[in-house]
Amino acid sequence: AQKVTQAQTEISVVEKEDVTLDCVYETRDTTYYLFWYKQPPSGELVFLIRRNSFDEQNEISGRYSWNFQKSTSSFNFTITASQVVDSAVYFCALTTILTGGGNKLTFGTGTQLKVEL
Amino acid sequence: EAGVTQFPSHSVIEKGQTVTLRCDPISGHDNLYWYRRVMGKEIKFLLHFVKESKQDESGMPNNRFLAERTGGTYSTLKVQPAELEDSGVYFCASKSSGTGVLFGEAFFGQGTRLTVV
Numbered sequence: 230a231q232k233v234t235q236a237q238t239e240i241s242v243v244e245k246e247d248v249t250l251d252c253v254y255e256t257r258d259t260t261y262y263l264f265w266y267k268q269p270p271s272g273e274l275v276f277l278i279r280r281n282s283f284d285e286q287n288e289i290s291g292r293y294s295w296n297f298q299k300s301t302s303s304f305n306f307t308i309t310a311s312q313v314v315d316s317a318v319y320f321c322a323l324t325t326i327l328t329g330g331g332n333k334l335t336f337g338t339g340t341q342l343k344v345e346l
Numbered sequence: 347e348a349g350v351t352q353f354p355s356h357s358v359i360e361k362g363q364t365v366t367l368r369c370d371p372i373s374g375h376d377n378l379y380w381y382r383r384v385m386g387k388e389i390k391f392l393l394h395f396v397k398e399s400k401q402d403e404s405g406m407p408n409n410r411f412l413a414e415r416t417g418g419t420y421s422t423l424k425v426q427p428a429e430l431e432d433s434g435v436y437f438c439a440s441k442s443s444g445t446g447v448l449f450g451e452a453f454f455g456q457g458t459r460l461t462v463v
Contacts, residue, residue: 274454
């Protein structure tokens with residue numbers, strides 16, 4: 230069975246601090262994709278990144294960076310110099326061939342990030 | 347291009363009543379998904395349509411839930427009769443069926459917050 234664990238329920242930081250959101254996943258499949266979605270107060274889930282199981286290179290996009298480590302089954306997300314607009318719930322998700330050929334996302338419980346002035 | 351649109355954004359109904367949620371996917375997206383998040387838990391898969399056909403409905407909680415996608419365009423999710431435990435946020439997502447998008451990004455709507463009292 231697939232499982233995604235986001236152990237941090239809520240994180241509060243002061244603006245300009247760096248913050249890392251943890252994501253640990255479980256799957257028996259060797260081919261899988263990992264995702265991060267952001268849910269701002271408006272409610273919609275906004276896609277941030279997709280990573281496949283064969284590419285362990287870290288990725289940076291502006292203030293966002295992702296660290297994928299298969300050895301620890303983790304796909305952590307770091308926001309550098311956080312801003313108030315980063316306040317949202319962040320979800321990590323997994324999909325594999327076993328779970329409907331990539332047509333079923335398994336989500337974690339989400340991490341509520343609050344960035345204060 | 348319009349995103350995934352869900353109606354209503356909020357619904358409060360009494361136990362035993364019927365509620366119908368609607369989702370308009372991105373135009374041209376054959377894949378349509380329903381997910382649900384209950385009480386701060388993980389977002390869980392409900393079902394998947396390819397055009398008008400149900401591809402996977404393994405996540406539907408019970409027979410009080412009925413999803414339809416007539417004509418392969420918009421979809422409805424009816425809960426009848428609603429129970430207290432049905433309260434949560436119902437998300438709809440859509441995805442293209444073009445080449446190379448097996449593990450592609452699914453675009454989510456803003457969700458419908460359902461409260462059963």
